[in-house]
Amino acid sequence: xxxxxxxxxxxxxxxxxxxxxxDLSDVPEVVVLRLPLYVRxxxxxxxxxxxxxxxxxLGEMLQMTAxxxxxxxxxxxxxxxxxxxxxxxxxxxxLRSILGLERQWNVALIGVGRLGRSxxxxxxxxxxxxxxxxxxxxxxxxxGQVVGGVMVRxxxxxxxxxxxxxxxxxxxxxxASQAQQVLDLLVRAGVRAVLNYAPVAPQAPNGVKVxxxxxxxxxxxxxxxxxxxxxxxxxxxxxx
Amino acid sequence: xxxxxxxxxxxxxxxxxxxxxxDLSDVPEVVVLRLPLYVRxxxxxxxxxxxxxxxxxLGEMLQMTAxxxxxxxxxxxxxxxxxxxxxxxxxxxxLRSILGLERQWNVALIGVGRLGRSxxxxxxxxxxxxxxxxxxxxxxxxxGQVVGGVMVRxxxxxxxxxxxxxxxxxxxxxxASQAQQVLDLLVRAGVRAVLNYAPVAPQAPNGVKVxxxxxxxxxxxxxxxxxxxxxxxxxxxxxx
DNA sequence: AGCTGTGAAGTATTTCACAGCT
DNA sequence: AGCTGTGAAATACTTCACAGCT
Numbered sequence: 001x002x003x004x005x006x007x008x009x010x011x012x013x014x015x016x017x018x019x020x021x022x023d024l025s026d027v028p029e030v031v032v033l034r035l036p037l038y039v040r041x042x043x044x045x046x047x048x049x050x051x052x053x054x055x056x057x058l059g060e061m062l063q064m065t066a067x068x069x070x071x072x073x074x075x076x077x078x079x080x081x082x083x084x085x086x087x088x089x090x091x092x093x094x095l096r097s098i099l100g101l102e103r104q105w106n107v108a109l110i111g112v113g114r115l116g117r118s119x120x121x122x123x124x125x126x127x128x129x130x131x132x133x134x135x136x137x138x139x140x141x142x143x144g145q146v147v148g149g150v151m152v153r154x155x156x157x158x159x160x161x162x163x164x165x166x167x168x169x170x171x172x173x174x175x176a177s178q179a180q181q182v183l184d185l186l187v188r189a190g191v192r193a194v195l196n197y198a199p200v201a202p203q204a205p206n207g208v209k210v211x212x213x214x215x216x217x218x219x220x221x222x223x224x225x226x227x228x229x230x231x232x233x234x235x236x237x238x239x240x
Numbered sequence: 241x242x243x244x245x246x247x248x249x250x251x252x253x254x255x256x257x258x259x260x261x262x263d264l265s266d267v268p269e270v271v272v273l274r275l276p277l278y279v280r281x282x283x284x285x286x287x288x289x290x291x292x293x294x295x296x297x298l299g300e301m302l303q304m305t306a307x308x309x310x311x312x313x314x315x316x317x318x319x320x321x322x323x324x325x326x327x328x329x330x331x332x333x334x335l336r337s338i339l340g341l342e343r344q345w346n347v348a349l350i351g352v353g354r355l356g357r358s359x360x361x362x363x364x365x366x367x368x369x370x371x372x373x374x375x376x377x378x379x380x381x382x383x384g385q386v387v388g389g390v391m392v393r394x395x396x397x398x399x400x401x402x403x404x405x406x407x408x409x410x411x412x413x414x415x416a417s418q419a420q421q422v423l424d425l426l427v428r429a430g431v432r433a434v435l436n437y438a439p440v441a442p443q444a445p446n447g448v449k450v451x452x453x454x455x456x457x458x459x460x461x462x463x464x465x466x467x468x469x470x471x472x473x474x475x476x477x478x479x480x
Numbered sequence: 481a482g483c484t485g486t487g488a489a490g491t492a493t494t495t496c497a498c499a500g501c502t
Numbered sequence: 503a504g505c506t507g508t509g510a511a512a513t514a515c516t517t518c519a520c521a522g523c524t
Contacts, residue, residue, distance in 0.1 A: 028493070036460035037441060054505060062441050066505090067495050074507055082506045083502040099460055100467025118358035119455075124439060128456050168466055169459065192469070193462035195455060199364060201277060201302050209465050211458040215359075215435060216368050218451040219409065220276035220339055222433035225449050226408055227340025229432070268515070294483060306483090307517050314485055322484045323524040 027075045034072055035099055037062055042092040054085035101129060106167045108134040110182050111174035112147050115197055119173055120148035134161050162189040169193045176200045267315045274312055275339055277302055282332040294325035341369060346407045348374045350422050351414035352387050355437055359413055360388035374401050402429040409433045416440045
């Protein structure tokens with residue numbers, strides 16, 4: 001049973017917003033979007049020396065209901081012990097395994113301008129197993145430069161490099177005007193997961209996941225609420 | 241009628257995941273999360289010289305159903321003309337007004353390390369009306385430096401500056417370990433919208449919107465699907 | 481003829497609430 | 503006594519489908 005797509009973001013999402021492609025299993029996508037939150041919280045708990053945690057306590061940490069956590073986990077197995085709770089280390093390991101986080105993922109970066117350079121310098125990816133192993137740009141002045149330990153290559157070499165270097169994820173950091181064509185190229189090259197920093201809603205075929213991170217969009221969803229609370233709002237938005 | 245919170249953020253959004261605080265109106269939060277997508281698409285259309293668009297066409301652009309767009313818009317008013325569609329310029333202006341995008345918003349940045357500097361240098365905020373007018377750091381070596389035209393001040397001055405400079409939004413770009421305490425400080429100072437770049441799920445009181453942008457989280461939601469499609473998956477995840 | 485705006489129907493997601501294990 | 507796992511109930515969200523305007 002495939003499911004219908006919702007738009008966005010969630011980027012905050014909700015991130016991946018809009019999204020494309022049917023689910024590959026019967027696990028609701030919202031559930032998958034939450035799993036990394038559990039992983040992050042459990043890693044913290046493990047680090048803090050906590051051995052066992054209940055869905056109640058985890059829910060307080062993450063500001064969600066205990067029932068939701070239990071239900072989410074139940075899509076994948078039975079990881080808890082009744083009367084006790086969840087073993088932090090065990091649950092963490094299980095979730096990491098479910099999410100495919102126990103391996104390294106090779107990543108290509110397209111666009112090494114200001115934004116791309118800051119992404120390649122971001123220290124958060126490597127410890128989580130995401131290794132940027134190739135960088136591309138269409139600007140001839142960038143080609144041949146070494147950025148973050150990776151030599152920048154022309155986009156024309158992209159397809160070949162994706163295959164040769166076993167790259168399954170791409171990060172798009174090109175101007176909005178080029179994002180769609182870069183995405184098309186990536187899809188043709190066989191990439192099926194794209195983290196998009198360009199402020200566009202790119203079209204991707206089924207089976208290709210795109211998550212767009214757009215800080216401006218995130219801001220704009222907050223101003224709505226700021227604005228409301230400034231002037232106490234009475235419905236009167238319709239035109240005359 | 242206030243509503244229940246879903247997690248994120250989505251950021252991932254989509255986006256702010258998990259989020260806090262009840263809705264200030266009866267408009268579903270998912271709808272608010274989509275409005276900026278409409279704004280972005282309409283701005284593109286306007287730029288391209290399109291005068292009128294149907295929900296059908298807009299839906300194709302954004303990969304969503306025409307009905308959803310019409311329903312979303314109907315929460316705020318009647319902006320279209322039967323038989324014709326929506327006037328692009330008019331609808332854009334209406335949505336910008338609803339989202340509070342017709343004014344400038346003063347923004348404070350907390351944390352001017354590598355990430356913070358890249359945020360302050362991001363050229364996407366200013367054209368959308370978000371102006372970073374103050375920057376703070378707890379590192380004495382950063383104090384007094386001028387970054388992106390703004391002088392870095394000690395965090396101790398934050399509360400005073402928020403009030404004095406009419407700042408309603410903050411961007412948190414401090415290490416994860418400090419994010420919660422910075423957020424608490426911001427809330428005490430009266431900030432009610434926070435764009436959080438730290439990889440944590442911070443707790444915020446009702447009425448304070450937090451959107452977390454976490455590229456690692458976004459990546460981790462995609463590996464799930466990559467992983468599934470590598471080995472054709474038969475349900476067998478439960479422990480022995 | 482074409483398209484909006486919207487109740488009603490259909491899905492999806494969340495929460496309840498409790499049997500059953502420790 | 504405490505907590506999980508899960509059907510069933512409740513709620514939220516999306517899509518249908520059509521009256522009504524242009």
